Amino acid sequence: MVEPEYLPKVAVSACLLGQNVRYNGGHCNFALFDRLNNYIEKISFCPEVGIGLGTPRPTVRLVNSPAGIRLIEPKSGEDYTQKMAEWSELQSDALINQRISGIVFKKGSPSCGLERVKVYSEKAHPQKNGTGLFSMIFTTLYPHIPAIEEGRLSEPVQAENFLARVAMMDLWWKYEERGWTRSSLQQFHGEHKLLLQSRSPNAPRILGNLLAVNPENKTMNELALEYITGAQEYMGHNVEKRYVAAALRRAVGRLPKNLPKSQRAYLHAWIDYYSKGLVPRIASMALIQQAYEMVESEHLPWKRLFEPFNIVSGVMAKV
Numbered sequence: 001m002v003e004p005e006y007l008p009k010v011a012v013s014a015c016l017l018g019q020n021v022r023y024n025g026g027h028c029n030f031a032l033f034d035r036l037n038n039y040i041e042k043i044s045f046c047p048e049v050g051i052g053l054g055t056p057r058p059t060v061r062l063v064n065s066p067a068g069i070r071l072i073e074p075k076s077g078e079d080y081t082q083k084m085a086e087w088s089e090l091q092s093d094a095l096i097n098q099r100i101s102g103i104v105f106k107k108g109s110p111s112c113g114l115e116r117v118k119v120y121s122e123k124a125h126p127q128k129n130g131t132g133l134f135s136m137i138f139t140t141l142y143p144h145i146p147a148i149e150e151g152r153l154s155e156p157v158q159a160e161n162f163l164a165r166v167a168m169m170d171l172w173w174k175y176e177e178r179g180w181t182r183s184s185l186q187q188f189h190g191e192h193k194l195l196l197q198s199r200s201p202n203a204p205r206i207l208g209n210l211l212a213v214n215p216e217n218k219t220m221n222e223l224a225l226e227y228i229t230g231a232q233e234y235m236g237h238n239v240e241k242r243y244v245a246a247a248l249r250r251a252v253g254r255l256p257k258n259l260p261k262s263q264r265a266y267l268h269a270w271i272d273y274y275s276k277g278l279v280p281r282i283a284s285m286a287l288i289q290q291a292y293e294m295v296e297s298e299h300l301p302w303k304r305l306f307e308p309f310n311i312v313s314g315v316m317a318k319v
Helices: 081-097 133-141 156-178 182-197 203-213 220-235 241-253 261-275 281-294 300-309
Strands: 009-013 041-045 061-065 068-073 102-105 117-120 127-130 147-149
Touching (some): 041 081, 156 300, 182 203, 261 281
Parallel strands (some): 102 147
Antiparallel strands (some): 061 068
């Protein structure tokens, strides 16, 4: 019996999915998610509705007080900090139990914003240096889950990188379902070496050493969690052309030796064009993919590097 294919699950602030849950009774639908319907399963959440606030409702804000940062409704003075903290822990666990592979937050929100959220005080203008209460608790509890604000997804490179991280996390969950062994951990690492190198050239070596040495003698499940946390941290680095180009060159180097030298030189020339900004990355990747197909070779590390940018779907070309 063939097992059904499941889409990667991504949790998304409900207002970004067109749900009327904002304080003003409206939404802020983010069009990218309409184009990703065939590639991810979306799970919506709204912290403020989750703790029982109505729609529409008075605004809440982060307030700097002697007791620390609090979530306050300024109109009534009511403090929702404890209620939000308790809900956030329960909701975070619930999302992990559903095995989400990524989470997208509404920017600027006192419950969801990841960065530059306004923090108010009595004696000064609000400072944009806060983090939403739910997003802070979720990312603290589960730092290995890719997290991003929708504003970042408007940038093509950021969107590509986030989806690459989601793809890695989704595969990690599938491996975990089968149970972690030293062999499966090493296989997972081997499949992702090129993708990791394209973000940080030292990542494959450092993570490989972690698996080989296991300095703290952790269980396989503990080691797998430490590995994916480190891998996702490296994947969160800014994408740099020089690192991507180096990974592409390694992919060419893995092509069978019977590939004509002229063809290999042709591929390296296109990688040079990409490095110099003369052609987009997708052009050199497409040519390398074609070379693998011509020699009927499926090299998994190359496949993992290539798949997140899915030429066939065209999703990335539209963001």
